[in-house]
């Protein structure tokens with residue numbers, strides 16, 4: 001008998017079930033189909049501006065930096081300024097996201113944009129988040145050619161563009177949007193929920209920023 | 224794993240005399256408790272979330288067979304492979320086989336307690352595959368040849384100067400005169416050394432905080448980004464997780480996530496919550512070509528449907544040990560099994576057998592703090608009592624204790640005899656202790672009087688005092 005059959009048989013024997021019970025099967029099928037929320041904290045239940053404000057407050061509380069620009073056309077200049085202020089090189093890596101490609105890069109001719117996945121030699125990465133979660137100041141990033149996952153982790157500094165319209169109050173709203181986008185029961189290879197820059201408290205419980213992921217996380221909220 | 228739970232009492236003596244350890248433990252006593260309390264207070268729904276999370280896991284456990292089937296269907300649909308392992312040895316074999324087939328030389332590892340439980344590193348090493356721990360705490364203890372002393376802060380027993388010494392000893396390719404006085408420079412050095420290992424590894428092994436049946440997704444939670452690099456860089460990603468990690472939906476995982484970091488480190492959310500589903504897709508520029516999930520039983524199905532089932536709700540947050548006076552006093556290694564603290568005192572006997580671990584369920588003052596902070600409302604003290612019952616039933620408790628309990632049971636079933644015996648004893652003790660009101664030494668009670676005095680009884684039993692009082696009252700009315 002395979003390991004699978006042994007373990008499943010042991011589970012069923014322990015529970016005193018056969019696995020054929022109609023009531024159990026429909027309970028499971030229903031739950032998987034409905035994906036109902038359990039309890040959603042009040043904290044995130046605000047209007048659009050309220051969500052943007054809470055997102056910012058929570059992200060800054062975990063040492064991310066947040067700036068807001070009026071329109072996506074302002075993003076290249078915001079990036080150039082941030083890199084200058086942080087003494088970072090005027091070069092970054094980004095994926096093939098059309099939202100990045102469509103920006104007026106000619107306004108900042110000094111910026112160099114490399115494309116594709118990161119091999120660990122980039123100092124700065126740029127990504128587009130599909131959503132923000134106001135409740136905890138969390139970014140939601142999905143893998144694919146548009147935004148390779150390596151860019152979220154390997155560069156020293158990570159800049160993330162996020163549309164103000166995409167800031168949800170809670171995670172549950174984001175899951176629902178993902179189902180609409182990728183299909184029920186499906187998910188991209190990697191989904192990253194990112195709440196602040198990387199850190200470790202493994203040495204005497206002292207919190208230090210910049211472990212294996214980026215040392216700095218800069219979020220540009222658009223709109 | 225080097226199981227030393229059978230020498231628990233000796234381990235405790237060593238731990239209490241270990242100055243380095245005692246210094247390190249002060250960080251547990253202060254930081255964790257304060258941070259958790261603050262985060263919990265800031266979320267008014269925390270209590271309601273605990274109830275909801277308990278309901279999620281109870282539902283998942285009573286339908287576990289069906290959710291496992293739904294989960295493995297989804298994993299297969301997304302191009303991944305599920306392997307079941309009944310025992311620790313099975314899990315080691317499955318993983319080694321995958322590594323061998325891939326011709327893997329090095330494996331990076333995200334932090335996984337299940338990998339510790341099945342003693343994966345030693346097995347890989349013995350067969351020519353080098354495992355590299357990438358969580359800073361895990362990396363430190365790997366350099367020291369130790370096992371984790373805490374489930375979320377594996378190197379909590381190590382002080383900064385010891386880390387510096389270990390780095391100097393091992394990182395000999397770096398300049399000897401470099402400055403490592405600050406924790407930041409230690410972290411930067413580990414980042415640099417491990418970055419190369421990440422990029423060179425053939426296989427990445429992570430644990431999982433959740434396996435989501437709805438989508439066939441495994442979820443890990445980290446602050447460092449190490450598990451996250453482990454799941455994206457190597458050609459093969461292997462997840463090792465135990466059966467009870469299954470939750471039905473992303474919403475259900477979310478409910479528990481709202482409790483996890485708050486209970487563990489006092490964060491609202493850990494920095495990275497990463498969801499992995501299958502291997503990379505055809506046009507993905509990064510991600511593994513193969514995705515395997517090894518689902519481990521190792522004693523857990525034997526807990527299902529029993530008085531120990533509630534333990535399978537555990538989400539490994541560590542709050543119970545962070546609040547445990549025994550853990551505070553002796554640290555994690557003294558327990559001598561993979562899982563320390565209250566959750567380990569219940570789980571270790573189920574995994575490693577009661578014979579080798581029967582001292583653990585006894586190492587409790589039953590103060591109840593563990594249960595009161597457990598986000599999953601697991602009745603830890605009650606389950607320790609269940610193990611004590613089993614210890615007695617199987618004749619594993621020390622002989623004097625067994626005789627004592629038998630003698631007491633004999634008397635307790637014979638009320639007249641009981642009253643006579645206890646009455647005589649109380650009078651004798653009352654007379655003996657009447658001058659000082661307490662005993663500094665007493666035969667058969669050395670375990671108590673070695674550390675504190677025993678108050679002397681006043682010469683009467685409760686029953687006789689009660690009767691006298693009742694008679695008095697009867698006379699007055």
Ligand code: SF4
Nearest residue numbers: 537538540541543597
């Ligand atoms: S028993 Fe409860 S408190 Fe302890 S680790 Fe598990 S979930 Fe956390």
